[in-house]
Amino acid sequence: MSLTPEQKKHFRTLGHKLNPIVMVAGNGLTENIQLEVDRALEDHELIKVKFSVGDRAIKREMIRQMCGIVEAELVQEIGNIALIYRAARNPNPKLSNLMR
DSSP states (O other): OOOOHHHHHHHHHHHTTOOEEEEEOTTOOOHHHHHHHHHHHHHHSEEEEEEOOSOHHHHHHHHHHHHHHTTOEEEEEETTEEEEEOOOSSOOTTTOTTTO
């Protein structure tokens, strides 16, 4: 599920106004965080996740692991914020960040 450059540009534009939904601390990717990211992606399709990890390499690895676990695509990573996309199985027009 690779995104085209046009899709990424569109998602970055939509993601600019979004606030982070999930915050990941130095504890790592716990099961609760994974479940919350999965639920948020199913509801909103495009979300921001904030990582409060000191080391860049650890942060990038955590983002890669999380995207693999929840089967999502990384759209953009700026500082401590990751913009993540996954198409919903049954998108809700009232909740989806792509349909509003």
